[in-house]
Each structure stands twice: as C-alpha cells, then as structure tokens.
Amino acid sequence: MPFQLTADFIEKIEQLIAKKDGSALRELLHELHFADIAEILEELKSDDALYLIKLLESDLTSDALMELDDDVREKILDRLSPKEIAKELEELDTDDAADIVAELDEEIQQEVIDKIKDEEHAADIVELLNYDDNTAGALMAKELVKVKETWSVAGCVREMRRQAENVTRVHSIYVTDKDGKLTGRLSLKDLLTASEKTKISEVFIPKVDYVTVHTENEEVARIMQKYDLEAIPVVDEEGILVGRITIDDIVDFIKDEAEKDYQLAAGISQDVEADDSVWELTRARLPWLVLGLIGGLGSVYIMQGFEEALERFPVLFFFTPLIAAMAGNVGVQSSAIIVQGLANDNVKGSLFNRLLKEVGLALINGIALGVLVIIFGFIAGQDQLVSITIAISMLSVIIVSALIGTFVPIILDRKGIDPAIATGPFITTSNDIFGIFLFFYISKIVLGF
Amino acid sequence: MPFQLTADFIEKIEQLIAKKDGSALRELLHELHFADIAEILEELKSDDALYLIKLLESDLTSDALMELDDDVREKILDRLSPKEIAKELEELDTDDAADIVAELDEEIQQEVIDKIKDEEHAADIVELLNYDDNTAGALMAKELVKVKETWSVAGCVREMRRQAENVTRVHSIYVTDKDGKLTGRLSLKDLLTASEKTKISEVFIPKVDYVTVHTENEEVARIMQKYDLEAIPVVDEEGILVGRITIDDIVDFIKDEAEKDYQLAAGISQDVEADDSVWELTRARLPWLVLGLIGGLGSVYIMQGFEEALERFPVLFFFTPLIAAMAGNVGVQSSAIIVQGLANDNVKGSLFNRLLKEVGLALINGIALGVLVIIFGFIAGQDQLVSITIAISMLSVIIVSALIGTFVPIILDRKGIDPAIATGPFITTSNDIFGIFLFFYISKIVLGF
Numbered sequence: 001m002p003f004q005l006t007a008d009f010i011e012k013i014e015q016l017i018a019k020k021d022g023s024a025l026r027e028l029l030h031e032l033h034f035a036d037i038a039e040i041l042e043e044l045k046s047d048d049a050l051y052l053i054k055l056l057e058s059d060l061t062s063d064a065l066m067e068l069d070d071d072v073r074e075k076i077l078d079r080l081s082p083k084e085i086a087k088e089l090e091e092l093d094t095d096d097a098a099d100i101v102a103e104l105d106e107e108i109q110q111e112v113i114d115k116i117k118d119e120e121h122a123a124d125i126v127e128l129l130n131y132d133d134n135t136a137g138a139l140m141a142k143e144l145v146k147v148k149e150t151w152s153v154a155g156c157v158r159e160m161r162r163q164a165e166n167v168t169r170v171h172s173i174y175v176t177d178k179d180g181k182l183t184g185r186l187s188l189k190d191l192l193t194a195s196e197k198t199k200i201s202e203v204f205i206p207k208v209d210y211v212t213v214h215t216e217n218e219e220v221a222r223i224m225q226k227y228d229l230e231a232i233p234v235v236d237e238e239g240i241l242v243g244r245i246t247i248d249d250i251v252d253f254i255k256d257e258a259e260k261d262y263q264l265a266a267g268i269s270q271d272v273e274a275d276d277s278v279w280e281l282t283r284a285r286l287p288w289l290v291l292g293l294i295g296g297l298g299s300v301y302i303m304q305g306f307e308e309a310l311e312r313f314p315v316l317f318f319f320t321p322l323i324a325a326m327a328g329n330v331g332v333q334s335s336a337i338i339v340q341g342l343a344n345d346n347v348k349g350s351l352f353n354r355l356l357k358e359v360g361l362a363l364i365n366g367i368a369l370g371v372l373v374i375i376f377g378f379i380a381g382q383d384q385l386v387s388i389t390i391a392i393s394m395l396s397v398i399i400v401s402a403l404i405g406t407f408v409p410i411i412l413d414r415k416g417i418d419p420a421i422a423t424g425p426f427i428t429t430s431n432d433i434f435g436i437f438l439f440f441y442i443s444k445i446v447l448g449f
Numbered sequence: 450m451p452f453q454l455t456a457d458f459i460e461k462i463e464q465l466i467a468k469k470d471g472s473a474l475r476e477l478l479h480e481l482h483f484a485d486i487a488e489i490l491e492e493l494k495s496d497d498a499l500y501l502i503k504l505l506e507s508d509l510t511s512d513a514l515m516e517l518d519d520d521v522r523e524k525i526l527d528r529l530s531p532k533e534i535a536k537e538l539e540e541l542d543t544d545d546a547a548d549i550v551a552e553l554d555e556e557i558q559q560e561v562i563d564k565i566k567d568e569e570h571a572a573d574i575v576e577l578l579n580y581d582d583n584t585a586g587a588l589m590a591k592e593l594v595k596v597k598e599t600w601s602v603a604g605c606v607r608e609m610r611r612q613a614e615n616v617t618r619v620h621s622i623y624v625t626d627k628d629g630k631l632t633g634r635l636s637l638k639d640l641l642t643a644s645e646k647t648k649i650s651e652v653f654i655p656k657v658d659y660v661t662v663h664t665e666n667e668e669v670a671r672i673m674q675k676y677d678l679e680a681i682p683v684v685d686e687e688g689i690l691v692g693r694i695t696i697d698d699i700v701d702f703i704k705d706e707a708e709k710d711y712q713l714a715a716g717i718s719q720d721v722e723a724d725d726s727v728w729e730l731t732r733a734r735l736p737w738l739v740l741g742l743i744g745g746l747g748s749v750y751i752m753q754g755f756e757e758a759l760e761r762f763p764v765l766f767f768f769t770p771l772i773a774a775m776a777g778n779v780g781v782q783s784s785a786i787i788v789q790g791l792a793n794d795n796v797k798g799s800l801f802n803r804l805l806k807e808v809g810l811a812l813i814n815g816i817a818l819g820v821l822v823i824i825f826g827f828i829a830g831q832d833q834l835v836s837i838t839i840a841i842s843m844l845s846v847i848i849v850s851a852l853i854g855t856f857v858p859i860i861l862d863r864k865g866i867d868p869a870i871a872t873g874p875f876i877t878t879s880n881d882i883f884g885i886f887l888f889f890y891i892s893k894i895v896l897g898f
Contacts, residue, residue: 035675188637207480225700227484228484230679230696230697247679247697251674251699254707258707258708258711259707261711262707262785263785265711265715266714266786267778267781268785274786274790274803275795278809285810286814288778289778289782290817290818293775293818293821296768296770296774297771297822299767299770299771300764300767300771303766303767307763310763315749315753317763317766317769320766320769321772321773321881322741322746322749324774325741325745325773325881326741326742326745328777329716329741332716332873333737333738337715337717340708340712344722346724361727361730361734364735365731365734372739373746423715424781425778428777
C-alpha cells in the first residue's frame, strides 16, 4: 500500500517534464503525499525539480520542500524569486516557514517576509526567528487552538471551528485566563460529553505540562518522551501561551541527535550522507583521520624511545597493535556507556563508586584476556616471563583505558561540552598513545631492558 | 515546572514506608504523573517499591510499571500474585498489558489472564500475544475509535463518546464498512463542522495510511516518520481494522534502535546501562574484547612472518599502531555512513559507482595523510625511501579498509543480516589484520627485505 518510488516512475516524470506536459504531470502527482513528492524531487535533476515546484500547487510543494535534504532545498530556494518563496511560506506552519527563512541569505530574508500577504503570519515568523537556536522558542509553531476559561462549551466549539481552519491537527485545546496566561487544557473527550452551556472553567484540566521559550530542545524532548506527550504548550517569561511543539518535530530531533552521536563515535564530524559529494565526505572525515595520524606518529616517537628492547624482546613490538586495539576498544566501550547514560540521565551515584565499578570491570576483563595471552604464548613457544609481562601490562592498559573512557565524557559533560565527542577517534587515539607508553614502560620495569 | 526527583524526597518516602504511613504516602504521591512514580520506584529498595505498588491505586501503578527498566519490573512482578498482576493489567491498554504478560514465566501467564475480570480485554491481550515479535501486530493496541460509513454525524458522536471511555487519547477516528474493513478516516475538524444529520460516508476521507499485522516495526516507523503520523491503523489479511499503533511506541522504538546501533558500533552486544551490574556489563563487553584479542594475536603472527625486517627497517614496526589505527578509523567511518544510509534508505545507485566513489574518497584522504607522513619522516631524519614506502603502503591500506568498511555492511544487508554489527570491533579487528599484512607485504616488495 505505501507509495514505492520506482525508476520507471521517475523516467515517466522526466519525459513529461521534457515535453512540458503540465496537465499530465499535475494529473499524475496530485494524489501523492507531499513526502512522496519530496522523494521524487530528490531524484530529479535540479532544472526538472524547479519546473515541478513551479508547476504544482504551493500547498503541496511547500510541505515537500520541508522534507527535502538541506542541500537539495538550498539549491531550489536559490533559484526561486522572493515572491515565489513567500508563496510557499504562506502555506507552511510558522515553525517550518521560520526554518526556511533562516536558511535564506540574509539580504533577501526581509524581502521574502515583506512579500508574505498574511501580515499576522509574517509577524509570527519574524517572532520565531528571534529565539535562540536549540530552544523551544525556535522549535515551536504559533498555530494552536486556545480557549478562554470564561467561555461556555458552545462558544468554545464555535471558536474552535474558526481556529481549526489554521491548525493542521488539533492535538490539544489549551485554556488561558483573560490575560492569555496558560491555565490548563481541555480534553476532546470532556468537550464531547459536557453540555453546551457548561463553562470551560468547570470542565478544564488545570494540570498541564509546559515549557518556556528558553527551554532547550533536549529538555523538551526528554519531557515529551517521559510523559508520552503528543504536543506541549510553550509559554513566555510571563506565562503567556505563545506556541506549541508537536511530537513530529521531536521525533526528527531525536533521530538527528542519535545520528549525530553515531557519526561522532565513528569519527565523522559533519552531517553527511552516503550520497553526498566526495568533497563533503572528505571534509567530514579527513580531520579525524589526521587526528589518528598524529596519534600514530606519537606512538612511533614513543617506541623509538624503547628501541633498546628491539634486540632482546622483539616480540613486544609485535604486540603493539594488540595493545592499541585493546586500549581503543575498552575506551570506546566505556565512553559509549557513559555517553548514553548521561543522555538518559541515569549516571547516578558518586564518582568514587563509578571508579570502583570501572576498575572492577576492567580487572575481570583484563584478567580473562591476560590468561588468553599467556595460553597463546605457551602454544607459540614464547618465553613465559615475556608472556606474563605482556599480560600484566595489558591488564594495566585496560584499566587505564577504561578510566579514561569513563571520566573524559563525565568531565566534558560537567564543563558543558557534548560528551559524544569523547567517543570514537578522540578516545581511541589518546588511548593508543597512553596504552603503548604504559605497555613498554611496565615491560621495561619487569623485563629490565 | 517539571517534577525533579531529589534525594530528600526519596528519603521522606522511605521514612513514611518504614512507618507504614499509607495515607500520608497516598497524599504525597497522588498528584504525581505515573512516569514520576516510576522514577521513584527505581530509586527505592525492592521491598519498599513493592509496598508502594500494593498501596497505590492500580490506575497509577500499572502505567508506572510500564515505564520501569525491564530488570526492575521483573523483580517486582516476581513478587506479585497472579491476581495482583491481573489487576494491574486491567488498567493498561492492551498493547502494554500484552507486553507484560509476555515477560511473565510461561506457567503463570494463563493464570494471570484467567484472573482478568473484563473478558474482552483478556481476549484482546491473548490475540496480541499471538503475533510475531517485531511486527505491527505485536506493537498495536486494540483500543481505538471506529465508526461505520452508514452512520450519521450525530450517531457517530454518540458512539464516539461511548468508545472514548476506553481510549486514553483520541488520535483519529477510523471509518469501516459494514464488515469492519477499513475504508478511511474522519478528521475531528470535519466532525466539528458537519451538520448532525450528515452521513459519515459523505464527510470521511477515503485516503488513509495503514499497515498490516505482519508489517515489520522498522517499516511502521519509517512510514509514520515519513508521513508525520501520530497514529496508524492496523488491518489483518482481509483488510479488517484490528488495531492501531501510536507515535509514542514508535518514539520508543526509534530510540531503542538508535541505542542498539550505537552500542554495536562501540562493541557492546547487549542492552546494558551504566547502572547495570559488573557481571551484566562484562557479558556485554568481554566477547568483543576477545574478538579484538584474537585479531591482535593474528597481527602478532603476521609480524613474526616479517621478522627479517627487524634489523634493517625497525621503524616499520614502530608504525604498526598507526597503520592499524588508520585501517580501523577508515573502516569505521565507511561502515557508519553505509549503515546509516541503509537505515534511511538512501544508499542508491549501482555498486560500481559506489566503489568508484569510495576509492576516490580513500585516494584523497590517503594522499593527504601520506604527505603528512613524508613530512614527518623528513623532520625526524628518516630514510626518505622508507618514508615514501610507508606512505604508499598506508595509502593502499586506506583504500582496502574503505572498501571493506563499505561492502561488508552492504553484503550483510543483502543477506538479511543487520548491517550494524559490521561497525565497531568487527570491522576494526578485521581491518587491523588486513592492514598490517598489506603494510608489511608492500614494504617488503618496495624495500626488498
């Protein structure tokens, strides 16, 4: 049942565009959902996509524009006139419209806003642009259904009909006092069951979760998830109801955050996709590889300092990739658990207890792995003192790596830095260097070279 | 405004529990949201949590139970009688109730279900238990508001009032034909604006997104995200409307999937949290470390095969951690981008084009890094032939690693295996071995040892 975009369908559209057969195209596409139109636009060449955008009704194309990848949208917006952009914005909810305006070059922002016919809509967009990125103010939409405490149910239904015109979906009805301050909410259920003359003040629910315009997105997402909310009202400093945030925006936010963390852990520093250009991918990846290279050169330098071991204990040098891998893997594991714990707010208890736990965990893992190394040495006919030395120094490396992996994210988090940057290349590189130094230093003490 | 759990508050609750002061506890907690009650339960000792569960009304505790961590819930359920569990299930929506029943020991499942007073509710739960995990059937709830095409708006409102009793939130009103087959949906807006005598068949929207009971969770999540749906109806093989899935379940699913992928990339194989026991964490982490160890021992073996280079070119052995790090980092970057691309369905185009792109990308990165290695060698006074050899073999390692990182997930995906397991330790370990072998092999050819 869901729409499946096929190569044949794209080809058909391309042919119709080539023939400039507007009516056949409109006929073919008018039943589609805007998200499907967006998929089609992404597959088309820039000229063809532009042709379609100008051809189709803006109530369809405006929402499709919002669904596009940032880079595709940017290319299209660049080639639309301020008047054409304004027409798209008129069809969008204020939150989406403000997002698009924010993406435009500063010189034409004002021109586009001036061309929006509905003055209230334009004023709402300007208001939203003033809030800080990453706060509820920038995330919210102005569209909502609100009623006053003093109204009757009948008057309320009348007013709701009027307001509902501008609101895509009625999630909740918010109740305010005469000054516009949020005082509660109204359930549709209660509205359906109450008699027409009942006053809203008698049936509304005075308990309502809300956020302020300054609440950070992360906190909004946390509250909406925790309380399973589909929408949350937003108030200003005075408690005046100024907007609402809906769950679909939060779903996008959660997904973006998860992808960002995942990419950071993998050493990719920008929001890139498999289909981005080689240059964009290089910009996102090369810096982390350079970091890894510097770490690797650091290891070269360290090992040169232990050169005297080359003759008597060359096997130590064969073990360096293993030590580096252990240091890296343990560090990434520890940091990933802490980063997730910090995000989910379940890293509790004292630092000292966490330290004990990490050391305990590292001891168990380290001893198990050390035994395996000794068994391997025995089978390979390696000097037993050397095997034991390697096992002991690996154990130390594992403990230190676990501690670095645990405490670097905690410290970053306390300093207000996103701890997710501490996973991936950052932790593996530093743990490689520490690990190799520690490995040779302990070996030197035990074996005495 | 949001509830903040403090140590003082927990202490107060513990004291009241110790005094068995039930009425003070009820007084203190009855205004709280079930998600907050769940937070409190997680902080309490097992006995205290059990006391609270038995004390408070089951309409509050049942939802709180659903919010608990699996392991905490299991401990509590173990100590409740079948009758007590049945009482909690009566208050829950069918999807949540079925999830709880599925967690119980098989011996008591039937007993618990038999003790549920509402027979229809019990039958619905049993029905849900029969669907395969990971499908829409197992995810959906039976609670929904449905009306027949043939009804009038007035009859519809009457019937909705009745049905709404059992439905926590009215997302959408679904329309069926006389056989119960899904034919469309009704917007609240239209219902508010239509006259009382209008037939539903005249005002309903015949276009409605739906899934079948066999649709996989991942596909449900994709559709709901793509079309920004807050709920989606579920039909059986005959098209009969049998349930609905709400966005809050999908939010949880998306978050769980993202966390799972993140943990797999970090080499953590089970769903663990920072607060889990040392043994659980060891079980989740040790297997991946053993994999890394085996890879490391493989590298030891490979390097022993190139032992003859030790005397003339010891510096090659100093570079092995760098080579391993590059192989690992490049592999993880490539695989992460592909895994995300596969999840978001934007890995398109032919395999050959992707191959060209990856090789191009690897060439750019590899040449840039190679130049840095040569500069480093120059500054460190290293033999220039050796520096160039290292740069060239590193370039080859980067290309091969990028290809492995790209194509292993694609192949896994085509074989129906979750490609996310190909990120993290799996890819770093195999790339370490391949990388080090390639590095020494090429060096041997160029330097001729």
